[in-house]
Structures are given as C-alpha cells and as structure tokens.
Amino acid sequence: MKEFQLIERFFTGRSSPRRDVSLGIGDDCALVEATDNKSIAISCDTLVEGVHFYKEIPAHALGYKSLAVNLSDLAAMGAEPAWMTLALTLPEVNESWLSEFSDGLFEAAQYYGVSLVGGDTTRGPRSITITINGKVTKDEALTRSGARNGDWIYVTGTLGDSALGLDILRGKVEVNAADKAYFIKRHYYPTPRVLAGQSLRQLATSAIDLSDGLVSDINHLIKSSHVGAIIDVDALPLSLALKNAVPIDEALGYALTGGEDYELLFTVPEAQKGALETSLAHTGVTFSKVGQITTGEQLKLQSNGAAFEAINCGFEHF
Amino acid sequence: MKEFQLIERFFTGRSSPRRDVSLGIGDDCALVEATDNKSIAISCDTLVEGVHFYKEIPAHALGYKSLAVNLSDLAAMGAEPAWMTLALTLPEVNESWLSEFSDGLFEAAQYYGVSLVGGDTTRGPRSITITINGKVTKDEALTRSGARNGDWIYVTGTLGDSALGLDILRGKVEVNAADKAYFIKRHYYPTPRVLAGQSLRQLATSAIDLSDGLVSDINHLIKSSHVGAIIDVDALPLSLALKNAVPIDEALGYALTGGEDYELLFTVPEAQKGALETSLAHTGVTFSKVGQITTGEQLKLQSNGAAFEAINCGFEHF
Known part of the structure; x- marks a missing residue:
C-alpha cells in the first residue's frame, strides 16, 4: 500500500498548529491536552458515496462539507472546535482529486481552527468518516434536553x-x-x-x-x-x-x-x-x-x- | 432510514459506565472529562471488507478485532483506554450479524473499560472505523522517537x-x-x-x-x-x-x-x-x-x- 502512504502528504503538516496538540500525526496515537474546567465534546459522521453524496460532487466541496457537518454538531453543543481524525476510503489514488479534497477540508479546518491529529487511508468504495473533538466550559454545553414550557x-x-x-x-x-x-x-x-x-x-x-x-x-x-x-x-x-x-x-x-x-x-x-x-x-x-x-x-x-x-x-x- | 435507527439498539446503553462520561450517546455530541495532568491519546483505524477482512469473518471476531487493533495503538503509547466512536457502514440490516458483531465489540470494550460515546451507522459497502481515546499522564507517553544507541x-x-x-x-x-x-x-x-x-x-x-x-x-x-x-x-x-x-x-x-x-x-x-x-x-x-x-x-x-x-x-x- 505504498501508493496509499503517498496520499498522506496531502494531509500531514497542513493542519492549523494548536498549542494543545503535543504530538500530531505520525506516531501510534496523537497526544492532545485538555483542562479541568472544560468538557470535551465528541461527534462522528460518515458520508458514503451514493448515499450522502453523488459521485459527481466536486472534491473541494466534499472535503469542505465532510468537516462542516461535524462542526455543526459541535456548534449545537456550544463547543469550540479543536481536533479531528479523518478516515478516508477511496477506490483509487487520484492526485488531482486528493489535492482538491484536501484543499476543501483544510479551508474549513483553518477557518474554524481544527487540527487534524490522526486518521487512516484505505482502499475501498469511497467514504469519509470524521470524528471531531471540541471544548466547552463545564456545565455550559447546550443539549437537546433542556427546553422548558414557554421557551x-x-x-x-x-x-x-x-x-x-x-x-x-x-x-x-x-x-x-x-x-x-x-x-x-x-x-x-x-x-x-x-x-x-x-x-x-x-x-x-x-x-x-x-x-x-x-x-x-x-x-x-x-x-x-x-x-x-x-x-x-x-x-x-x-x-x-x-x-x-x-x-x-x-x-x-x-x-x-x-x-x-x-x-x-x-x-x-x-x-x-x-x-x-x-x-x-x-x-x-x-x-x-x-x-x-x-x-x-x-x-x-x-x-x-x-x-x-x-x-x-x-x-x-x- | 428507520431501519438503520433500529440497529442503534445493539449499541446504545451497552457501554461500560465511566464516571468521566458526562453525556453519552443521544445528543449532537457526547461530553467527556479530562484532567490537567493527563494527555489524551487519539487514534483511528478503518477496516474495509475485502481489504482488511474477508466477508467470511465471524461477526463476533470482527467486532472484537475492530476494537482490539485500536486498543493496540493506545497500548503502544502506554495510555489507558477511555472512549470510542464507531462508524459502521453495512450493506443491509441483518439482526443476527449485528447481535454477534456488537457482542464481540462490547466483549473487548468491557474488558478494557472503553465507553462507546458516539457513532454513525450508514448503508454502504461494509467497513468499520473506530476512533479511540485514551489517557496518559503528561510527559509519560511512549513514542516511537525515544530509542537511543545501546537500548x-x-x-x-x-x-x-x-x-x-x-x-x-x-x-x-x-x-x-x-x-x-x-x-x-x-x-x-x-x-x-x-x-x-x-x-x-x-x-x-x-x-x-x-x-x-x-x-x-x-x-x-x-x-x-x-x-x-x-x-x-x-x-x-x-x-x-x-x-x-x-x-x-x-x-x-x-x-x-x-x-x-x-x-x-x-x-x-x-x-x-x-x-x-x-x-x-x-x-x-x-x-x-x-x-x-x-x-x-x-x-x-x-x-x-x-x-x-x-x-x-x-x-x-x-
């Protein structure tokens, strides 16, 4: 899978540097830092070709949207975006597709201050899974369960x-x-x-x-x-x-x-x-x-x- | 996708309860708690049918192994397992397969004290992506980069x-x-x-x-x-x-x-x-x-x- 290691260059080292990332991509795990007064918000979304997007979607849009839908979950909790992992499954290695996809992904990542800290690239039918982590001051997270009569x-x-x-x-x-x-x-x-x-x-x-x-x-x-x-x-x-x-x-x-x-x-x-x-x-x-x-x-x-x-x-x- | 919501019952509420999970599955994000003296170790692995496993693999083994390979990354950092998200893509809903897969997954999760805090279930060619989080005392994580001459x-x-x-x-x-x-x-x-x-x-x-x-x-x-x-x-x-x-x-x-x-x-x-x-x-x-x-x-x-x-x-x- 040498070919698949090559595609990592589209993703490694392009992340927003964050002071709370002690160790980025390249070891068995990344290491990130949290603090006592913040909870960590975690969410995970998969986009599958033919189900969540059409084959024809521009790669840039797909990269952007894959992250945007995960950021939307953090937004709904009132959390500040921090780190993500990306699992990318692709039928083949197409450099121009990867270049556009990663440009779209990092456009959103840089705008919202998200650092890519890990991931996996595999051959198979096209799909994208992002797990995102955010931070929110303890007891201030917005949930679905707090609505009261009259609100x-x-x-x-x-x-x-x-x-x-x-x-x-x-x-x-x-x-x-x-x-x-x-x-x-x-x-x-x-x-x-x-x-x-x-x-x-x-x-x-x-x-x-x-x-x-x-x-x-x-x-x-x-x-x-x-x-x-x-x-x-x-x-x-x-x-x-x-x-x-x-x-x-x-x-x-x-x-x-x-x-x-x-x-x-x-x-x-x-x-x-x-x-x-x-x-x-x-x-x-x-x-x-x-x-x-x-x-x-x-x-x-x-x-x-x-x-x-x-x-x-x-x-x-x- | 009602059918796909049904399968969540195989996964929701079966996790090891952990005191550091403030909010589990069911909202836009889960909320988990870290502390100042611990780093969080993050890793992500995808298993794709036909690439990482054969169609014939027993579902119980696949569930167990999907988590075990991620736990192995935490082990290599010296980290204590804590939380995971599961992105499960399946061609169809097969209850006996799901029952065995989830039994295998939770056998490993319970043994190693991992709580499932989020995920996504989608229709498509079979694949499993787990992102795992562990905790390790700051500056004590084992990396690949510390070997010295004579060790x-x-x-x-x-x-x-x-x-x-x-x-x-x-x-x-x-x-x-x-x-x-x-x-x-x-x-x-x-x-x-x-x-x-x-x-x-x-x-x-x-x-x-x-x-x-x-x-x-x-x-x-x-x-x-x-x-x-x-x-x-x-x-x-x-x-x-x-x-x-x-x-x-x-x-x-x-x-x-x-x-x-x-x-x-x-x-x-x-x-x-x-x-x-x-x-x-x-x-x-x-x-x-x-x-x-x-x-x-x-x-x-x-x-x-x-x-x-x-x-x-x-x-x-x-």
Whole structure:
C-alpha cells in the first residue's frame, strides 16, 4: 500500500498548529491536552458515496462539507472546535482529486481552527468518516434536553435552500443560472454556526443542528426535553431566492423537511430574549423566532393561527 | 432510514459506565472529562471488507478485532483506554450479524473499560472505523522517537501466529485441527497489550505496536528515533505450534513480516533491565529480548552472529 502512504502528504503538516496538540500525526496515537474546567465534546459522521453524496460532487466541496457537518454538531453543543481524525476510503489514488479534497477540508479546518491529529487511508468504495473533538466550559454545553414550557424557539439563517439545491442537482427542479449557483453552493458549502452556538451557551436552554430537516430535528429535541412545540410556519425564514424559485407551499416543504440546512434550532426563555439580541448580533448571524415550547409531547404546525395542512407541501410522514 | 435507527439498539446503553462520561450517546455530541495532568491519546483505524477482512469473518471476531487493533495503538503509547466512536457502514440490516458483531465489540470494550460515546451507522459497502481515546499522564507517553544507541529491544508474546492463521484461512497452508483453531484464534482475536504498555511508561524509551510485521514496524521506529537496530532472529519468540507447523525458515518469515501480531516492540536502556523484569511480571505478559539499538539508521538481521539471509524465509522487500 505504498501508493496509499503517498496520499498522506496531502494531509500531514497542513493542519492549523494548536498549542494543545503535543504530538500530531505520525506516531501510534496523537497526544492532545485538555483542562479541568472544560468538557470535551465528541461527534462522528460518515458520508458514503451514493448515499450522502453523488459521485459527481466536486472534491473541494466534499472535503469542505465532510468537516462542516461535524462542526455543526459541535456548534449545537456550544463547543469550540479543536481536533479531528479523518478516515478516508477511496477506490483509487487520484492526485488531482486528493489535492482538491484536501484543499476543501483544510479551508474549513483553518477557518474554524481544527487540527487534524490522526486518521487512516484505505482502499475501498469511497467514504469519509470524521470524528471531531471540541471544548466547552463545564456545565455550559447546550443539549437537546433542556427546553422548558414557554421557551421561545429560534432558528439561525434561512431554511430549505440546501434541499432545493439537491433537487436542482438531481434534475428535479429548474431555476435561472444565478439562483442555481446560489442553491448548489448552499447545498455543497453549508455554514456551521460555530460562533452562534458558543454565544448561546448562557442564554439558550437547548439546541440542535438542523441536519434531517426542521420537523424531524425538533421532534428529537422535544422528545429529549419531554415537552411539545408549536411552530408558526409563516415565521420560517426563507431566502428571497427560495421564495422566487418555487411556489410558497413547496418552499415551506423544503424548509420543514428538506434537511441539510446545518442551521441551529434553539430555545430561549422569555427572560433571555433581550440578551439574545445583543449576543447574536456580535456574531453577524441572522436568527428568527419561529415558535414556542408547550407541554404535551407533540409538535404542532400553525399558519395564521390555524393548524397547517402539511399535505400541501408534499410530505406526509411526521 | 428507520431501519438503520433500529440497529442503534445493539449499541446504545451497552457501554461500560465511566464516571468521566458526562453525556453519552443521544445528543449532537457526547461530553467527556479530562484532567490537567493527563494527555489524551487519539487514534483511528478503518477496516474495509475485502481489504482488511474477508466477508467470511465471524461477526463476533470482527467486532472484537475492530476494537482490539485500536486498543493496540493506545497500548503502544502506554495510555489507558477511555472512549470510542464507531462508524459502521453495512450493506443491509441483518439482526443476527449485528447481535454477534456488537457482542464481540462490547466483549473487548468491557474488558478494557472503553465507553462507546458516539457513532454513525450508514448503508454502504461494509467497513468499520473506530476512533479511540485514551489517557496518559503528561510527559509519560511512549513514542516511537525515544530509542537511543545501546537500548535493548524487546517484544511481548510470540510472533507470526496471526499471519499463519490468515494463510490457513486463505487455504495456503494446512495444519492439524487443534493447531488450526489456535492460529485462527490468534488471527481473529489479537490481545492488545494494554497493561504491558502502561507498565512500561517509566521504563521504556520508545514503543510501537506490531501491526504490519516486525521488520516494517521497527523500521518506522528507528526512522523516528534516528537510530539503527540489530535483530537476532534466533531470539524471536515463536510459539511451539508455529515451530511445529512449518519449517523454521517459514516460521521466521511469518514472525518477521507476517503482520497483525498486535504485540508491542519496545526499547529499554541497560539501567532499566532489572526494573523491567519486575514491572512486566505483574502483568503476566511474556517478553523476549530480540536485539539492540545501534547508530546508523539501518536495520540488520543476524543469526548466529552472521548476517541473516532474508531471502530464505520468502520475502525480499525491506
């Protein structure tokens, strides 16, 4: 497997130097340093060709997105990114593919201050597994289980763009060239809300990142918190491009169930609403109030104060 | 992917409880606790079907071995196992396979005190990626780079059994039924030398685990340490079963280049030789002195004081 050792040069020595990495890639293990007042947040995501991405995805986008989806999990805990391992399985060694993939990966790694401390490269059907580690001050981590009756529900950014981008790539939807580039970029290059997550640590009662789609993800949150929720679909943040591209019911369908937004959904008690404005303003991230936590472990969608007919936007299974 | 959520029940809640796991599987990240006086050792290994294991491997053995090879990396650093993530890619959901795989995995996890804190399960060609975390007192980790001229070279256990086991499975070699079971067990169920590694922390100057084969692995070590080495092939520890099964030259070939022994190779200065006997005796692990570190960045194999003709035992490429 000499060939496979060669590809390590695309990954070794390119990481952001971090003072808490005592020993990087090259020994049996890496050695990293934590401190007594911080917990370590750990998450792991696999992307498999044909399941999580198409063969045609540009290598740069795949490298970037592989890390971004893991960073999104750290963001949802309010953790600061620190270290990662990369398990890369490839059918063959293609230098230009590897060069672009690693450029995309390290673009995200450098921006968010993540050091690559280990990994494994193997021959096989293409897949990428990243395990990421972050740090968060003890007892300040945001979990899914802290939402309380009466808390307001917020989301960052806009929803549904990524899912429409995927449908454009699949040839299911056509839009003009400028919008096409926008939606595909939103699908390939999600923005993990790392700073927003950190700024929510002392304000939010719970948080989750939107990977499967708002309806599915908020159901995880209310189940963990033993609460219910009302979502006002009229308040869902939609991009102008999305509203222009498809009828409103379809746009809401993308926003509610499309998935891969990698925005944060979080809950804030009434008393913290003011502090929230100040705190998130620093990060430059937009956010919208989209509903409220209730008792009873059920999710209700409303529009103009009436139950929202989910069937209108093309999905049934929630 | 409801089906794939079902399989999580084979893995969730079965981990060894550890006081340093504040939040286990089920949120965006797990939360674990480290302390100021310990470094965290991180390693990551992928096993791909058809490359690292055959389709026919019993699921229990695959589960056990997937973790054992990662534990071997921790052992080589002298680290105490703590947490792991598991990325499992499977072509289909087969409950009896999953039940056996998870039994094998947790057999190793419970024995070595490892808690499963996260993971991802995806559909695709079968592969397993484990990222493992251990703890080691600061500045006591064993690396590959500390060997010095004059240090004695040791290995734990016996070498070559696993590689012969693989050749039996491949149909290349035939042995009697009792020996066949022994060799295959050595191939499927390697023993990571976790306690031995920990007991070497203040004695050994360097260590590496034997995964690729002694010749290949000691070359990594001498390269990292900028030293040379002489190995006395007559001193290599061979099991009685191996010596009985094949001619001595073939047995030495398995021991020198077979790989997958997952024993430790380590170096100890003359002054620590006595302390080593006492220290390793506690762990019940056998060990053998097989050579000495030299100057000059070269590996030399000797037999009866003369250069050993490697060609005799069926390999050329080192």
